[in-house]
Amino acid sequence: MRLGLVFEGGGAKGAYHIGVWKAIRELGIEKHITSVSGTSVGALNAAMFYLGKFEQAEHIWENITNEDILNVKSEDYLANGNCIFSQKKLSGIVEQAISGEKHNKKCDKCYITCRSRDKAEHRYFEWSRYIDNEYKKKILLASSAIPGIFASVEIDGEFYVDGGANADNTPITPLTKDRLDRIIIIHLSNAKANNDPMFIDIIPSQDIGAFIDGTLDFEHSSIMRRIELGYADGMKILLPLAERLCIPEIKTKKPCKRKTHDHDTNKTIITEEKEMNGFTFTNDEARKDYETRIAALRSNLETQKIDTAYLWNETAHKYAKNMLKVKSLLETDEMKQQITSKMYKDIDTFLSKCKDNEFHIALVGAIKAGKSMLINAMLGYEYSSTKVTPETASLTKFKKSSKNYVKAIFYSVNEWNELWESVNKSNAAVFLEEYKTLNAESIKNQWLGHHDEVTECETREELKDKIYEWTSSKSSLHYFVKEVEVGLKEFELPDGVVLVDTPGLNDVVEYRSNITRDYIARANAVLVCVKSDALNGQELQTIINVFSNTRYNPEKVYVIATQTDTLNHPVEDWKNQRDEWMKYLKQKSTFASAELAKKNLIAVSGYLYLLLKKYKDLPEDSDEYWALESIAIKYRIRMKEIDERYTELLDYTNIEMLKRTIKNEIVSKYEELLIEDIKGTYDICKESITFAMNNIKKNQQEIIDTAQGGIEEIKKKKEEYEKKYKEAEEDKKELDHLIELLRKQTSDRADELAEQIKDLA
Amino acid sequence: MMPFDKIPHKGIGGFVKAVITIFKNLRNIFKNKSVAIGESEPVNDKTSIDDIDKISELLSAYRTSVNEVKSVIEAKLAEEVDYYLEGLLMILDDEIVNKYNINIRWIKKDIDSITSNLKGLIDKEVSGRISFDSTDCMSILRMLPGAKKEKAMSEYSERVLHESLELCCKNLKTNLNEIYNDVEEEVNNAIKTIQNESSLNAEAFAEINADNYEEQAEKCLNDAHYLSDLSDLIIEII
Numbered sequence: 001m002r003l004g005l006v007f008e009g010g011g012a013k014g015a016y017h018i019g020v021w022k023a024i025r026e027l028g029i030e031k032h033i034t035s036v037s038g039t040s041v042g043a044l045n046a047a048m049f050y051l052g053k054f055e056q057a058e059h060i061w062e063n064i065t066n067e068d069i070l071n072v073k074s075e076d077y078l079a080n081g082n083c084i085f086s087q088k089k090l091s092g093i094v095e096q097a098i099s100g101e102k103h104n105k106k107c108d109k110c111y112i113t114c115r116s117r118d119k120a121e122h123r124y125f126e127w128s129r130y131i132d133n134e135y136k137k138k139i140l141l142a143s144s145a146i147p148g149i150f151a152s153v154e155i156d157g158e159f160y161v162d163g164g165a166n167a168d169n170t171p172i173t174p175l176t177k178d179r180l181d182r183i184i185i186i187h188l189s190n191a192k193a194n195n196d197p198m199f200i201d202i203i204p205s206q207d208i209g210a211f212i213d214g215t216l217d218f219e220h221s222s223i224m225r226r227i228e229l230g231y232a233d234g235m236k237i238l239l240p241l242a243e244r245l246c247i248p249e250i251k252t253k254k255p256c257k258r259k260t261h262d263h264d265t266n267k268t269i270i271t272e273e274k275e276m277n278g279f280t281f282t283n284d285e286a287r288k289d290y291e292t293r294i295a296a297l298r299s300n301l302e303t304q305k306i307d308t309a310y311l312w313n314e315t316a317h318k319y320a321k322n323m324l325k326v327k328s329l330l331e332t333d334e335m336k337q338q339i340t341s342k343m344y345k346d347i348d349t350f351l352s353k354c355k356d357n358e359f360h361i362a363l364v365g366a367i368k369a370g371k372s373m374l375i376n377a378m379l380g381y382e383y384s385s386t387k388v389t390p391e392t393a394s395l396t397k398f399k400k401s402s403k404n405y406v407k408a409i410f411y412s413v414n415e416w417n418e419l420w421e422s423v424n425k426s427n428a429a430v431f432l433e434e435y436k437t438l439n440a441e442s443i444k445n446q447w448l449g450h451h452d453e454v455t456e457c458e459t460r461e462e463l464k465d466k467i468y469e470w471t472s473s474k475s476s477l478h479y480f481v482k483e484v485e486v487g488l489k490e491f492e493l494p495d496g497v498v499l500v501d502t503p504g505l506n507d508v509v510e511y512r513s514n515i516t517r518d519y520i521a522r523a524n525a526v527l528v529c530v531k532s533d534a535l536n537g538q539e540l541q542t543i544i545n546v547f548s549n550t551r552y553n554p555e556k557v558y559v560i561a562t563q564t565d566t567l568n569h570p571v572e573d574w575k576n577q578r579d580e581w582m583k584y585l586k587q588k589s590t591f592a593s594a595e596l597a598k599k600n601l602i603a604v605s606g607y608l609y610l611l612l613k614k615y616k617d618l619p620e621d622s623d624e625y626w627a628l629e630s631i632a633i634k635y636r637i638r639m640k641e642i643d644e645r646y647t648e649l650l651d652y653t654n655i656e657m658l659k660r661t662i663k664n665e666i667v668s669k670y671e672e673l674l675i676e677d678i679k680g681t682y683d684i685c686k687e688s689i690t691f692a693m694n695n696i697k698k699n700q701q702e703i704i705d706t707a708q709g710g711i712e713e714i715k716k717k718k719e720e721y722e723k724k725y726k727e728a729e730e731d732k733k734e735l736d737h738l739i740e741l742l743r744k745q746t747s748d749r750a751d752e753l754a755e756q757i758k759d760l761a
Numbered sequence: 762m763m764p765f766d767k768i769p770h771k772g773i774g775g776f777v778k779a780v781i782t783i784f785k786n787l788r789n790i791f792k793n794k795s796v797a798i799g800e801s802e803p804v805n806d807k808t809s810i811d812d813i814d815k816i817s818e819l820l821s822a823y824r825t826s827v828n829e830v831k832s833v834i835e836a837k838l839a840e841e842v843d844y845y846l847e848g849l850l851m852i853l854d855d856e857i858v859n860k861y862n863i864n865i866r867w868i869k870k871d872i873d874s875i876t877s878n879l880k881g882l883i884d885k886e887v888s889g890r891i892s893f894d895s896t897d898c899m900s901i902l903r904m905l906p907g908a909k910k911e912k913a914m915s916e917y918s919e920r921v922l923h924e925s926l927e928l929c930c931k932n933l934k935t936n937l938n939e940i941y942n943d944v945e946e947e948v949n950n951a952i953k954t955i956q957n958e959s960s961l962n963a964e965a966f967a968e969i970n971a972d973n974y975e976e977q978a979e980k981c982l983n984d985a986h987y988l989s990d991l992s993d994l995i996i997e998i999i
Contacts, residue, residue: 290986294990329995332991340953340954537812540810544892544894548893549889587817589821689996689999692862693993694992696992700988701989704989725960732948736949746848746937
């Protein structure tokens with residue numbers, strides 16, 4: 001999109017422009033502004049915008065003082081031609097503002113408005129056209145010369161003063177001929193907004209002063225307030241429009257020379273075509289066709305909807321949005337033929353990376369280690385069964401969703417065969433006996449390879465029942481369930497977190513333990529649940545086993561000492577236990593660092609947390625009420641003190657602290673890694689797409705040159721293309737052959753290598 | 762295009778030589794470590810936490826030995842992988858790359874990712890398999906102390922090491938094969954694009970003759986400008 005920007009005049013109130021300009025930059029709109037126009041102080045800011053000197057403009061405005069502008073001494077006043085402002089100082093500021101190189105490559109034009117001192121007319125100078133810096137400086141000084149305050153300035157033999165004074169303080173007019181799509185106007189007064197959709201008016205939402213307390217008020221605090229207001233107003237108005245305003249401009253072509261052949265004289269005539277908004281058409285139909293195609297592209301880009309799956313992170317969203325736009329353009333009929341399938345494949349890989357924002361947290365623990373209770377505490381409801389018998393034979397994943405649902409995924413026949421082989425190999429007698437007792441074989445064929453079963457649930461109770469139905473070891477069905485996914489509307493962990501209850505590493509069936517192993521290796525974090533009393537050999541073994549599966553990343557393991565409420569004196573007892581545990585957890589086979597062990601060892605009480613969550617609704621004669629009372633006493637808190645010391649007791653559970661750790665350490669860390677990966681992949685795609693586009697442009701330029709070169713040149717080129725086609729055919733055969741030979745050579749070498757290694761045995 | 766017979770063929774590189782030396786050294790080290798395992802008390806449900814800790818340290822020692830030689834294996838592996846890249850880049854020389862606009866920069870990146878995938882593979886295998894978490898290893902750890910236990914552990918650790926190296930070679934072969942497939946696809950696509958482009962361009966010009974030059978040339982220009990504009994737009998968005 002081609003945008004214009006108008007800076008209204010208003011002396012010290014011009015600080016407001018800087019705030020809006022900052023918003024324009026941050027929203028990425030700056031690079032779409034191709035023309036600017038300004039009067040008075042707006043002229044100075046417009047010139048700096050044209051030159052791309054935001055930092056300098058900000059610096060000037062933030063450091064300007066009344067003393068820099070006003071003549072406080074009477075001799076200065078007289079020397080300045082009876083004007084209250086110092087032209088000399090302003091001249092210095094202008095000099096500073098326009099010196100140096102132009103950084104803004106996109107902005108083509110800058111117009112400055114001045115009023116003739118002696119005639120009732122004003123002039124729009126196309127400031128960007130002039131090369132002489134002194135002349136340009138004079139125009140800016142003239143535009144700021146408020147009659148009676150600054151002296152008038154002579155340009156081309158005529159005296160000019162402030163363009164805003166009885167002339168055009170909001171100079172939109174010069175921009176109207178620049179074929180702009182929209183014009184943004186930064187007002188410095190309480191102007192009425194234009195009704196024309198062409199204009200976007202940014203009007204100060206708060207009073208920024210009149211003449212004395214505004215135009216002449218260069219006090220630092222006032223300047224800063226106006227900059228802040230400009231930024232806030234700019235953001236408020238432009239943020240909702242930013243996406244539309246940032247649609248890239250579709251450039252039209254430059255005038256071109258064309259060769260034609262005159263048959264009568266047998267000469268080639270070179271005609272230079274007149275500029276008609278760039279590329280010219282001699283026939284209307286061709287022009288219409290071109291314009292229709294360009295309009296279709298615009299419409300395609302403007303109406304494109306973005307999948308909500310990309311919205312989890314601003315950066316991922318930004319990159320995905322760009323890539324989707326590019327993809328839709330690459331899929332146009334004309335472009336499709338020019339693009340390789342690998343490019344589409346790379347784009348799709350990139351887009352799937354932008355969607356993949358899940359952070360998997362696996363929970364591992366021995367039987368009765370309080371794993372299910374911990375999950376329930378983190379989810380804020382008792383979804384997982386906490387019965388004595390082990391209930392988790394499959395992976396159960398909990399994640400945030402727009403609706404409550406339970407999805408059961410079943411083993412395929414092949415997977416079941418592998419599992420069964422593992423059952424026999426591990427001689428899992430208990431498993432075989434229960435399988436027989438529940439007569440599971442009779443329903444096996446019904447469920448193996450079955451499609452996923454999804455059940456939507458209205459209430460939490462329904463969800464709980466459904467989870468139990470698929471996972472309970474009392475049901476014959478659970479043998480065939482490979483995974484259960486639970487979508488929760490109310491999910492108290494950060495977006496993207498998937499909490500995974502695993503069958504553990506000590507499952508009687510090795511196949512199922514292997515599923516856990518694989519999951520631990522891939523998960524972003526692993527919470528190993530161990531009961532918080534004295535650590536025994538078996539528990540240490542479980543902890544070590546988890547580390548064996550995460551060898552390269554001990555940081556991702558958190559040892560969770562559970563059920564602290566079961567200790568006699570939870571606070572003191574855990575303190576002692578902790579020192580004991582640390583002896584083992586700092587060793588090489590675990591955290592290999594005392595510091596890391598200290599940080600990643602967390603003691604919790606899921607049970608107490610859940611009791612406290614529902615404490616207000618507990619009937620006084622209920623078991624849970626009595627349980628709460630007896631636990632609270634261990635923390636030296638009487639039941640009648642619970643209301644008062646509720647937060648203290650809740651803090652003892654450490655569940656909120658664990659949730660914060662998940663958010664601040666696990667999610668943030670992996671989000672950063674994910675974004676880095678997305679950026680890296682985007683750069684690779686960008687490189688190959690730009691490479692391909694430049695090649696297409698090169699080829700199209702060849703066609704343009706040939707088409708303009710006359711009929712003979714076209715014939716010659718046509719023959720060249722045919723030759724090129726045949727050559728490519730030959731080269732393809734040879735390259736195929738070479739790659740195949742290299743592949744074979746490599747394969748042989750790799751085999752030879754493997755053979756030699758085999759021989760070592 | 763570099764003729765195939767001109768591409769220098771190297772024999773099996775330094776990787777195997779290095780691996781053989783390292784393997785022999787590690788085999789000896791593992792044998793020594795197995796002495797301590799052979800003397801350890803059997804692991805069962807009642808093993809004390811201190812004994813578990815002690816045995817775990819003995820198992821860690823195997824991993825430490827692998828870690829000590831890891832950098833040598835990795836450097837040799839990188840050399841080996843570079844050799845394949847060399848071969849590919851010789852075939853896809855500048856002339857071919859420029860002629861067909863083949864983008865080869867990603868090949869280097871892919872080859873680098875192979876090296877990083879293979880790095881640590883042996884270490885990971887040893888960590889996972891010489892541990893309490895491995896059923897095979899556990900069956901040895903459950904044995905009563907003595908020469909039989911020591912022999913079993915020595916043989917087992919050597920097997921793990923050997924199988925890890927085999928896995929390393931297998932992965933190297935699979936990964937390289939994937940790269941060849943990608944290169945083949947890229948080359949085929951690039952040539953196909955050029956052919957397609959040549960054929961489309963020739964077709965467009967085929968319809969132009971002296972009688973319809975103005976009209977047809979305009980159409981050609983129209984299409985070319987459109988595609989060029991579209992390319993600009995894509996570059997700007999990306």
